[in-house]
Amino acid sequence: QVQLVESGGGVVQPGRSLRLSCAASGFTFSSYAMHWVRQAPGRGLEWVALISYDGSNIYYADSVKGRFTISRDNSKNTAFLQMNSLRPEDTAVYFCARSGRPYTVRGPFFDYWGQGTLVTVSS
Amino acid sequence: QSALTQPASVSGSPGQSITISCTGTSTDIGFYDFVSWYQQHPGKVPKLIIDDVRYRPSGVSNRFSGSKSGNTASLTISGLLAEDEADYYCSSYTTSSTLVFGTGTRVTVL
Numbered sequence: 648q649v650q651l652v653e654s655g656g657g658v659v660q661p662g663r664s665l666r667l668s669c670a671a672s673g674f675t676f677s678s679y680a681m682h683w684v685r686q687a688p689g690r691g692l693e694w695v696a697l698i699s700y701d702g703s704n705i706y707y708a709d710s711v712k713g714r715f716t717i718s719r720d721n722s723k724n725t726a727f728l729q730m731n732s733l734r735p736e737d738t739a740v741y742f743c744a745r746s747g748r749p750y751t752v753r754g755p756f757f758d759y760w761g762q763g764t765l766v767t768v769s770s
Numbered sequence: 771q772s773a774l775t776q777p778a779s780v781s782g783s784p785g786q787s788i789t790i791s792c793t794g795t796s797t798d799i800g801f802y803d804f805v806s807w808y809q810q811h812p813g814k815v816p817k818l819i820i821d822d823v824r825y826r827p828s829g830v831s832n833r834f835s836g837s838k839s840g841n842t843a844s845l846t847i848s849g850l851l852a853e854d855e856a857d858y859y860c861s862s863y864t865t866s867s868t869l870v871f872g873t874g875t876r877v878t879v880l
Contacts, residue, residue, distance in 0.1 A: 682869070691773070691874035692808070692816065692859050706867050709771050747821060754804035754863045756821040763815065 649673040649759045651743050656764030659733055667728040669743030669761060677701070677721040680746035680755060683728045685739035686763075695741070698726065699752045706752070711737075733768045740765050774799065774860055774872035781878040787848040790875045792860030793841060798870055800841035804863035807836060807845045811856045820845060847877070855879045 655667040669681065683695040696707045696717040705717055716729040726743055741764050744757035775793040782788040792799070792807075799805055807820035818827055820836040823843060833848045843862070847854055860872035 684871075691857075692810075692861075692871045693773075694861070694869040694871055697869070704867075708868065742815065747818070752867060754802060754822065755869055756804075756806035756818060756861070757808070757816070758818050758821075758827065760815045 649745065651745065651759055651761035653741065653743050653761045653764040656741065656766045658767045658769060660770050661734060661768055663733055664729070664731045665733060665766060667730065667741055667743075667764060667766070669726040669728075671724045671726070671745070674745070675749075676724040678749040680704075680748075680752050681717075681719060681726040682744045682746060682755065682757065683717060683726075684742045684744055684757070684760075685737075685766075686742070687736075687739040690739075693739070696728065697746070697752060697755065700750055704752050730766070733766075735768050738766060738768050771864070771866075771868060771870055774862060774870055776858075776860060776872040776875045778873070779876045779878065781880055782847075782850045783880045784850055784852065786850050787846060788850060788877065790845045790847075790858055790860075790877070792843040792845070792862075792872045794843075794862055794870070795841055797866070798841075798862040798864040799838065799843050801865050802863050803838065805836065805838055805843040806861050807834075807843075808859045808861070809854075809856050810859065816859065850879055852879050 746755040747758040808816040
């Protein structure tokens with residue numbers, strides 16, 4: 648069965664960096680775009696970033712552009728989110744999610760989600 | 771990338787039907803038929819219930835239905851059950867090749 652397992656969350660001071668990982672199993676990872684979505688405590692969902700199945704197309708939300716970098720290693724079935732210059736407003740549970748359509752970044756919907764990893768930015 | 775607009779809360783009695791609206795712009799909902807809906811129970815991971823405006827993934831109850839008109843998408847839950855009490859989020863693909871979520875709607879079963 649499809650599984651997505653995030654790791655790398657924790658408490659970090661403002662201005663510091665953190666790298667999240669999303670280990671995938673149960674499907675052909677190299678065929679699907681992957682996304683990061685976050686949810687601040689008690690708040691709604693916010694889309695963060697997407698990377699195409701082969702890593703050739705990458706898009707970010709304006710709120711993280713220039714600070715976050717999404718990447719993937721298809722040989723290890725893993726997606727990553729490098730978060731630099733972290734701010735208190737980046738505090739959230741970060742989910743990785745699979746795009747439901749293979750081989751395209753168009754019209755994404757999220758058919759599988761990980762359990763999320765909590766990132767807390769605080770001094 | 772402003773969030774899509776949803777009502778903060780909607781309520782209904784068991785057995786009733788409710789509709790949640792999701793309003794965007796001509797660069798997201800109004801441009802593509804790439805609207806999806808998610809159900810999230812407290813402390814749980816979001817679950818896909820509608821994709822491409824109106825299609826239900828396998829295993830999702832046919833009490834959930836989706837539609838779209840212009841810049842507004844809608845999710846209707848018919849035959850409301852206690853288990854439908856949750857938060858619901860719409861999302862849409864945009865002309866910038868990004869994705870935007872709605873503000874979220876809390877559904878309460880009276």
